[in-house]
Amino acid sequence: MRDGVKGLASTLVSAVVLGGFAAVFVFHPLTPALPRAGIDPSWIAVMGEAADRPARFGLDTAFTYGPASPVVTGYLNAAWLIRTVPLQLGFSALFGWCAALLVAARRPGRAACEGTAACALMLAAARGTPDALFLALPFPVLLLALRREPRRAEVAASWLGAAALGLTAMVKMSFPLAALPLLALADGAGLARRRVPRFLPLFALGIAAGALLYGQRLSDLPAYAATQGEVVAGYAAAMAVDGPDWDLQSFVLSALALLATAVLAPRGPGRWPAAAGLGVALLFLFKAGFIRHDMHSTIAWTGLALLGTLLAWSRLPRHAALGVTAAACLVVLVYEPIVTVRQSLREGRGAALARLYADAPGVVADQAAAGWDALRDPASFRARLDARKASAWAGIAQAMPLGDLPGTVDILPSAQTAVLAAGLDYRGRPSFQEYSTYTASLAAGNRAFLEGSAAPRWVLFGPESPEGYMGIDSRFPALAEGPLWPDLLRLYRPDHRIGGLVALERRAMPAPLPLGPVRDAVARFGGTVPVGGGPAWATVDVRPNLAGRILSALFRPPLLTLAVTLDDGAVRRFRLVPALATAGFLLSPLVDNASDYEALAAGRAAGAARRVAGFAVETSSAGQWFYAPEIAVTLRSLDVSGLGPAPLPAAPAGRIAAPASGTLSLPLAGIPAAGGTRRVTLGYGLDDGASRRVCFAAMPADGTRTTLWSACLDPEAEAGSVSLDVPDGVEELALQTRCGSGACPASWRVGSGG
Template identity: 35%
Template sequence: MIASAARALLVITLVLFCLPLAPLMPGWGLDASFALAVAQAQADGLVFGRQVIFTLGPYAPLYTALYHPGTDDLMLAAGSLLAVGYAAICWQLRPAPVAAVLATLLLASLFTSRDALLLCYPLLALLAVLRGRHGSILLGAPLGLLLLTKGSLLPLVLLALITAAIVLLRRGDGRRALGFVGSVVLAVPVLWLLAGQPLDALGAYWRGQLPLISGFADAMSSDGPQWQVLLWLAMAAIVALAVAFQPWSNSGRWPWVLNLLALLFVAFKAGFVRHDMHAVIASDCLLLLACLLLGVATRRLSAGVALLASLLAWQQLDVMYPYADRPPLFARAAGFYEGKVQALWSRIWHPERLDQRFWAALEALQQRYDLPSLTGGVDIYSANQAELLASRNRWQPRPVFQSYTAYTPWLAARNREFLRSADVPEHLLLRIEPIDGRLPALEDGASWATLAQHYRLRQQAGNGYLYLQRRPAVQASAPLEPTLRLPAHLGQALLVPEGAAGWQASVVVRKSLRGQVWGLLYKAQPLRLGVELADGRHLDYRFVPGMAVEPIPLSPLVNDTDDFARLLRGEPTFFARNRVVAINLYCPGGCRDWASDWQLRLTPLPAALAD
């Protein structure tokens, strides 16, 4: 009886984590903008993979936990399916009572990351399906849901499926292998259709995920305290050893160790490639794993050491971020359950309150940014989609709707081709706001010439945006002249010839062998671009090579929104003052991850930007 009650409490805790009973509301900033945008895209019936290309899929609200009236039912249904999966895991693993109570307390008081909740599921589902006798379909179906929530989970899901199939077939248990693998294969198209997505777009969804995954590290990396990385690696090694030395029945250790190492690798990349609050993902993965594995380990001492290691990693990483002033452990756990009960009560008896809070949040955003009502479709550059959505204008976005994520040539080309299609919006709101100190033209600069060809500058408003309106007739574009190719060396200044009407540039730079390996395992050194202008100014920017394979405007240099307006107006003084005289591509401290030779390719600025 006591054992059942302890396990039931753990199940209830995990179910409460899976169900977004108290969802977030719209806010300002990059993360809040993409969370609202993907929810709005799903609510508007936009097709993922075609009209929307992002790291999240149609079930994104399960990950973002953001409320939207048009996706709340979908979010709750997805959370319920994931909750069923976690309940099935606990049912199959049957953790020891003391371990279940301890895991419940620690998770209710310390765990915060929805990333970790999704990342850990494939390994835990594999553990459950190989140790149990039933429930393979209940364990497998949520894996299909994960794939349509966040595409980067594909490697972990595939590895779990392949491992389970091999082990179960070797045992002669083909029925469970078919149930587990088949439930995932069937769940993906069924859930895709239930989300209102056309079946023939599923392939496009996966094609869009590949460049988003492959280009992430080079484009989005940032540095943090190295001692955090080393500490996490040491604690992760302890957890891995504790798992490896458990006597894992007749299937051997290799399934657990292989999938655990894959999970730890993905958690490491998720936490430390962009080393800011993302580090919480890595620490919470260790915490969740250690808590759930503690209850099924037969060698309790090693499992206890793993739990202590995960707690040390959590304490050193999580407290450095906005949760530092937390109440004591039991008070936090009590607050977790109290908050969930209140949220459930409110949903049952006062469901209208969520809608009221949602519209109030949008109203606050509208008053803050004061965007006008425009007739026809509207898109916004570069990334603050929440500002546009709060204005109640009809959102008509480009496929890669956050400019900072168009970080490979394929992604940049999708946005440029959209501007040439029949689906372009009537109006654009544009503000130059690169992230991480990037060269401004990197973020959708490959679309600027096409944008100027199809749109005219209407006004420059006081809220920091340029208002552009679609031209009644598209300006003719002259064919580009032959490319000028200039060889260069990293760390050495390269003189830029004076062009009659400015230059577009593409950069060909490649990683060294060390950079390719290090970029796969962790992240390569970031490149910097030093720029010297004709008026004597020296500027320095973060440079992302994948965003400059497609030609982007280089000279005259566009540094902010006002400069972009001057470029569109063709102001001679701006062209003269911001003409680029020399550039220097380099790495602070020396470039070991990049080949020393690179090439600058210049073509005259297109007439749409040079007139």
């Protein structure tokens, strides 16, 4: 009896300690994340704010994460205190409970303390990597489920764990996908012992409960699963980044050593199911850490250390468990910091890394202080957080001002926080960050959105980074929402510039954008395909062979490069995303900034430094073994002549009604020059019965949008006129009318002289 009480007390202490370490170091639940500028902070904010609105995930929103993304990101939204924090604490407690039942419940006092300390150290090293905890969590649930004569606490923990793993489908789809095989193994082992399957039904129940908790419709779950599956399936080919081979090889060898340890473990029931489950967990950690081999590798190494410690103290003798713990300590305390420092310096993030390590001692103090403030005066605590969030929004708005854009707004570079900070009516595409729209299906969902009634009035178009790169990872620029460019050109027209962005306003009527006949070609790796002059639309179908499909399932396919030769002889190389290349993209001209796009949308011819004369698809010599040798190519000319503003006659004319597009083109060739300058007289007025305010503006039609003159007329106001001295070198004026949506009830009169 006394031993039983001691064992229970030891388990409870271990569970509290491990749950506390998981909460404080992995989640930091009481110091939430605030809005910031940047690519990752933008998706964090969009997903966090969407969780506060009745957004239908899978239909309105398609991204790697789901409505419960703040559980991982810690984003401060309206539901932070009532949903995010309880779930963070709940997952921490569950992990601590499962781990305590494995490392402390059936061991003597000293070994239980040592196992608890080892796991606590691994959790402390997992600071800021909740992905590692979520990908490791299915393994302790499986180990508890495999016990031949489980105690009540072990049964309860494994059942609760199965349901909680289902709920993670609302956080990130890779989490339940990693859990599903292990829960199937648990039910399979139960069937062998003539037990009714419990874990998969509980898993399904957890998915449904999570959907309802976040205001989702159960009828939307199939669409959510399909969209998330598309995101997961396309991730490896689109988002892969190479890293040091020695880091990847070290992980593979370490994982194989741990797997061999599980197979040869002298104790524990269900050895083979446990080894199989460990192998699956290691595979998911491997893919999470090394498909995008940058700072993501810390997820893999931290998860490996967690799994190794749990396996060691649940199934190995004490001396062997101490050996595994020592190896795990070398990983998290020596090897992983070295890799992290190296990668951070390589990415120019040395200052951020210094802050990470400098702030580490204050993590516990910060959480304790925040907890005391929250308990002492919850209302004031929340008010201070809201004030800090408002200040963060104000800082973003000041750093990237967007001005006033009436109506709904979307943005093509991944700078959604700038739109939200400006107080604009953000209405993003379902796959709202361009780099994550990497399959034809995701692009088709965005196209349907742009063609539908919910499409935004404005789309802000520009480079992905301040350095001027249109896409991440040196992708070919026109792969940024590549299949959608014809839709953007037809449906939106350039209106004005905002720094490095161009504001595209929706046209009243789609512009013509005819495609020429298809020209088929078959290419091989390294072989050049000629393109020809003028804008060109291309599809490039690079298909993996059987070996490539197997490699993609286990890891990722070899990276592809698109080498383009320009008319001026320059050769530039870019990353090629296979699915987007197959769906189609603008191959020529090379458009890698807002000015280039504006020129294309105005129908102006590109210079030799932008026209693509030919291209080739390249990969490494080893990479060619994983693709079909022939690459199917189609090329079609793209007639952009109908995209520009409606022309006026070259000579002075009478009354001209404002077109639906809102912009008229006025060539100046027929207007005489006096003393080296041209003077143009513009008359402007409202149509009879006009009921809307109309604003008029004149500017050079050169894409700079430098306003020479502007004025506005209210309904029943008299017509006006103005004489403009046109600057030297300006051969064409753009006359613009704005009145909201649709054609403006207004007209121009044009003359020459004063």
